[in-house]
Amino acid sequence: MQQFKKEIPPKPSKHADSGEAPLKVRFVTIDSEREGQRIDNFLLSELKGVPKSRIYKLLRTGEVRVNKGRIKPEYKLNEGDEVRIPPVRVSESAPGPSAGLRKVQALDDAILLETDGYLVINKPAGMAVHGGSGLSYGVIEALRALRPQAPFLELVHRLDRDTSGCLLVAKKRSALRRFHEALREKDMDKTYQALVQGKWPHRKQLINAPLQRNELQSGERVVRVREDGKESQTRFKVLENFVGCTLVEAMPLTGRTHQIRVHATHAGHPLLGDEKYGNDEEKALSAKLGLKRLFLHAAALSFVDPATGKLVTVQAPLPEELTSVLVQARGQ
Template structure:
């Protein structure tokens, strides 16, 4: 597929006709345009779609239209922000990502994302993990398969090609990808509470902060829990999300009466303070394991990321029961 030149990325003055090949097929037109028109606000992309300025095979399409191999996409003239430089690969936070890669082959990367690092830039952040990884590898084709909260550590899956991304996204959509998280929660989790099924609804506060709450009008959500270890101070649980809602494990833990340690949005202040006294300075939520069918080999693959030293140290200080 023809790529935009640097000049076009700064100011695209002419209509473009882009040919869709097999590797690009299957993705929504709005997502395709966001990839092609980097620097263009989402609002503008949806506006040119709504006004019919974007055409596929000379026909108007809706934002959810899925591209097919052989499609010809008309992209109207738009002003695009100049291409920005990625983070310096020599920065410590960037260079250290190499040591946190727990699996890599010619199709994908699984990195043990550090807590406190956003998965992508924006909202005041000049860069996130994906921009850092692209800079480190000198490869702009790397794409996030899914996301983790900034405060959460653990397995994050990155695709190296559009075809691999499409295959992994299909597994996520069909709930064929399995995720296991580990969390330290307040109180004594009951053996009877094996699953939390509570609909979740997002809201944006006046401050702009994004929050999620249990709401009958929200989206159906389910998380399955299993006790790993009981402590006098709390419970180490395994959480397996069936659905993939924003802040799902954090809100479902809170809804069950067992908020996660050091959760500044949904936590218990007294419990978090107690864990802070033991050396915990971050949310105790870690994406431990990812299991999925490798999009190229078709083999079932399980990849795990070890708990960071800080989390292990806190667990060592707790009293087992």
């Protein structure tokens, strides 16, 4: 008797019904813009949406290779390196902000200076520098929405959500590296203006108090002066005295979270409008002056242009909601 073997159809690909192409190994050759970047950070940018733990597993198991060899997460890429990126399913990221939103469009008019390598924007108060923690987008996501064809846009430093003023954004990876080096070497000067409670003494020019960042059970981030904290220094200069408050210039010599705000409070002169580190007297004065936000503004930024080697200083004028408070203070 002739026997017939039942044919079993091949198992359909999980991409067959979705219309997606099967994932493939990718090979990326590193150019001068990527040179010096750590391999783990490179992979995080290439595989957006993939958890860090998965990235490090790919490195640990040798699925990611550079020039056909295994590397460690701290390996720094060189121009000409060939990186093997294995097939990894990248989760879809949340949609970015619409370029048509009024707040997003306003950022175009807020650009103070732009070159091929960077731009400086006058960040409005109330907008975070990036999305996260319940925020769908921040300045950097809004800029990317405005310029979808831009190959590279990354924050050089950060400003608190409630702080306005000069924010530096790199348009090239090489510029980002130079700016980060300048920050490490303290070759970038940031100048702020703040309105503080009380009469700031002219002799008090430097606050040198170590800071430690803590996270409360609620998830709120709070910074305190602690002996075992990180070294933190801020220079202060009196600009104008008013009844019950002082306009000061603040220059952070280190870059700690909430540094100016905590140092001012430590000196006994909290910033007006500071809901986190202020006190009842400050709140009463803020209400009297009609202040509805933190009075902290990044007024100027000085740095060396990576392309020309020349010193550049960019200034951001005080926004109207802060100048009107000064008018009120002068009229007391």
